Amino acid sequence: MKRNLIVLIAVIVFCFQGFAQENHSMSEAAQANNPLANMKAFNVQFNYLSNISGTDSKVNMTNLRYAQPIGRVLLRGTLPVLNSTTNMGQQSGLGDLNLFATYLVKTGATNFGIGPMATFPTGTNSMGADQYQVGAAFVAYIATNPKFQWGGLVTWNIGVGDRSDGDIPYYGEDINKQMNLMAIQPFYFFQLGKGRYLRGAPIWTVDFQKEAYNFPIGIGYGQVVKIGNTVANLFIEPQYSIYSEGVGVPVFQLFTSINLQFLKGR
Numbered sequence: 563m564k565r566n567l568i569v570l571i572a573v574i575v576f577c578f579q580g581f582a583q584e585n586h587s588m589s590e591a592a593q594a595n596n597p598l599a600n601m602k603a604f605n606v607q608f609n610y611l612s613n614i615s616g617t618d619s620k621v622n623m624t625n626l627r628y629a630q631p632i633g634r635v636l637l638r639g640t641l642p643v644l645n646s647t648t649n650m651g652q653q654s655g656l657g658d659l660n661l662f663a664t665y666l667v668k669t670g671a672t673n674f675g676i677g678p679m680a681t682f683p684t685g686t687n688s689m690g691a692d693q694y695q696v697g698a699a700f701v702a703y704i705a706t707n708p709k710f711q712w713g714g715l716v717t718w719n720i721g722v723g724d725r726s727d728g729d730i731p732y733y734g735e736d737i738n739k740q741m742n743l744m745a746i747q748p749f750y751f752f753q754l755g756k757g758r759y760l761r762g763a764p765i766w767t768v769d770f771q772k773e774a775y776n777f778p779i780g781i782g783y784g785q786v787v788k789i790g791n792t793v794a795n796l797f798i799e800p801q802y803s804i805y806s807e808g809v810g811v812p813v814f815q816l817f818t819s820i821n822l823q824f825l826k827g828r
Contacts (some may be wrong), residue, residue, distance in 0.1 A: 570813050591759055592711050594786040594795040595751045596703050598666055598673040599823060603629040609821040615685045615808030620647045634666045636675055655687030657694070662699040673713075676703040678697040681719055695719040697732070708753065710718060715747040721771075742770040757786040764801050767811070774808025780817065795819075 634750030782799025
């Protein structure tokens with residue numbers, strides 16, 4: 563896993579250097595980070611969790627994410643693929659599929675959306691919560707300043723129906739309790755010019771079921787490049803928790819991603 567991570571970082575650094583001479587306006591780079599952009603998008607996000615509280619686990623999580631605007635509604639789906647390494651060996655599998663649909667409102671340079679969310683128990687090898695979940699999502703993106711953009715995503719999920727009597731998921735869930743999770747993701751981007759930018763998008767979690775809390779901060783570097791009708795956005799962002807409580811929360815993780823926006827046919 564460490565070798566794969568080193569290779570991934572080397573590839574991203576190489577891409578940064580290769581694209582560094584590309585000429586991009588501030589507005590193009592800002593649009594590349596807009597989660598409510600009116601265009602199709604596909605993201606591959608890599609999260610390496612090297613320090614998880616109360617466990618000896620190291621988790622490599624890859625999120626496959628697709629977004630599709632339909633009129634004023636934005637649909638987004640995320641499917642995690644996980645690999646967990648402990649002293650007992652390795653275990654891999656799918657996580658739970660998450661879908662949400664937000665109704666979009668735009669006022670000048672301010673965008674926001676709100677709508678329902680659902681999570682489906684698609685996890686394999688005890689990599690999911692083993693329960694259907696429903697909730698809501700609210701997201702905002704504010705780009706009134708060409709050099710600095712900010713916003714946030716707030717989601718809330720609660721479990722519905724019975725949970726399986728099978729294996730307890732790898733992160734130590736109590737199967738006798740319903741899922742009840744709130745996540746707050748502030749994000750902020752500072753444009754440096756020529757498609758380069760500094761960024762942060764940590765996810766703060768309040769898990770009422772496990773009585774676990776986690777509040778990380780993140781600062782990273784990104785590069786935007788346009789290839790034909792596709793805008794590619796690559797970044798790397800270390801995240802460290804400034805406050806955490808409970809078992810199974812990441813104290814440190816390395817967040818990297820390749821985000822693609824498709825300008826044609828949006």
